[in-house]
Amino acid sequence: MQLKIAVSPQKIVRYLLIGVFFFTIVSTGIQICKYVFDYRNEWMDLFNLDRELNFPTWYAAWMLVFCAILLKIIAVGKKQQGDRYTKDWQLLSLIFFWMAIDEIVSIHEILIIPEVSQALNLPWFLHSMWVIPGLVFVAWFAKRYAKFVRHLPAKSKLHFISAACTYIGGALVMEMIGSHFAQSIGQQHIIYALIATVEEFLELIGIVMFIYALLVYLNQWANYVDLKVDILDPALKPQKSHHV
Numbered sequence: 001m002q003l004k005i006a007v008s009p010q011k012i013v014r015y016l017l018i019g020v021f022f023f024t025i026v027s028t029g030i031q032i033c034k035y036v037f038d039y040r041n042e043w044m045d046l047f048n049l050d051r052e053l054n055f056p057t058w059y060a061a062w063m064l065v066f067c068a069i070l071l072k073i074i075a076v077g078k079k080q081q082g083d084r085y086t087k088d089w090q091l092l093s094l095i096f097f098w099m100a101i102d103e104i105v106s107i108h109e110i111l112i113i114p115e116v117s118q119a120l121n122l123p124w125f126l127h128s129m130w131v132i133p134g135l136v137f138v139a140w141f142a143k144r145y146a147k148f149v150r151h152l153p154a155k156s157k158l159h160f161i162s163a164a165c166t167y168i169g170g171a172l173v174m175e176m177i178g179s180h181f182a183q184s185i186g187q188q189h190i191i192y193a194l195i196a197t198v199e200e201f202l203e204l205i206g207i208v209m210f211i212y213a214l215l216v217y218l219n220q221w222a223n224y225v226d227l228k229v230d231i232l233d234p235a236l237k238p239q240k241s242h243h244v
Contacts, residue, residue, distance in 0.1 A: 009212050009215035009216050009219065012211065012212075012215060013208055013211065013212045013215075016063065016208045016211065017208060019059055020201070020204045020205060020208060023047060023049060023055065023056040023059065023204070024049065024197065024200075024201045024204075026047045027047055027048055027049040027050070027056070027197050027200075028194070028197055030044045030047060030048055031048075031190060031193040031194060031197060032190070034193070035188075035189065035190035035193060036190065049196065049197050049200035049201070050193060050196040050197065050200065052104075052106050053104070056200065056204075057103060057104060058104070059204075060103050060200075060203065060204055060207065061100045061101075061103040061104050062100075063204070063207045063208065063211065064096050064097075064099045064100035064103060064207060065096075065097065065100045066211060067096045067207065067210055067211055067214065068093045068094075068096035068097040068100065069093075070211070070214040070215070070218065071089055071090075071092045071093035071096060071214065072090075072093040073218070074089050074214070074217070074218065074221070075089035075090040075092075075093055077221070085148055085151065088145065088148045128175055128176065128178070128179035128182075130175075131172050131175055131176055131179075134171065134172050134175075135172065138168060138172065149161065152217075153217075153220060155216065155220075156213060156216065156217045156220070159209065159210075159212065159213030159216060159217075160210070160213050162209060162213075163206050163207075163209035163210035163212075163213055164206070164210075165206075166202055166205055166206035166209055167202070167203055167206025167207065167209075167210070168206075169202050169206075170198070170199045170200065170201065170202025170203040170205075170206060171199070171202075171203050171206075174195060174196075174198055174199035174202060175199055177195055178192060178195040178196050178199055181195060
């Protein structure tokens with residue numbers, strides 16, 4: 001039996017972008033209502049991009065999980081082929097699973113301690129102290145995956161780098177700018193709120209771009225994949241495996 005699953009990267013990305021733009025527009029409207037019209041209500045936190053454990057947070061987390069699953073699928077296929085970069089794909093999958101967990105529980109925000117940054121007299125762009133280990137991780141990641149990226153097809157290389165730059169631009173660059181304004185004018189201000197919205201928007205767009213990159217890569221690589229599906233259930237009698 002052959003099971004064929006038709007997947008269109010363009011359609012998937014289109015649906016994901018609808019969610020991204022929906023949350024961004026609603027969150028922007030919420031910030032305007034709060035700081036321009038002084039309208040505040042509990043329901044707003046459910047859609048605020050600058051809040052945790054709400055609809056945008058779970059949306060981002062599930063997209064990161066989707067990335068991790070796609071990376072795992074690629075890693076399994078690469079292992080079967082004996083590809084030299086199998087471990088790189090496996091590590092990427094683990095990193096994205098960790099990013100999904102962090103997106104939900106916000107582990108990195110434990111390091112946002114204004115008193116410490118002031119005591120250490122850190123420059124304005126390091127007021128949010130978590131960007132320090134974040135920058136170290138980015139430097140390590142760039143060095144660790146330099147050869148991996150160079151071996152990718154030209155189109156995938158462009159997609160991967162563009163997605164990474166967009167995500168890092170939101171997660172680190174806009175975080176630095178936002179922390180500076182948070183120190184100077186406070187977080188309860190329309191300017192800081194809009195900067196935080198742009199930060200989250202870039203992160204979401206970066207994730208969508210990476211999903212598209214992975215789907216396109218899978219599409220190019222699909223002709224070389226033979227996927228074997230085994231249903232492992234002790235209650236069932238052993239049956240022949242099916243190939244997809």
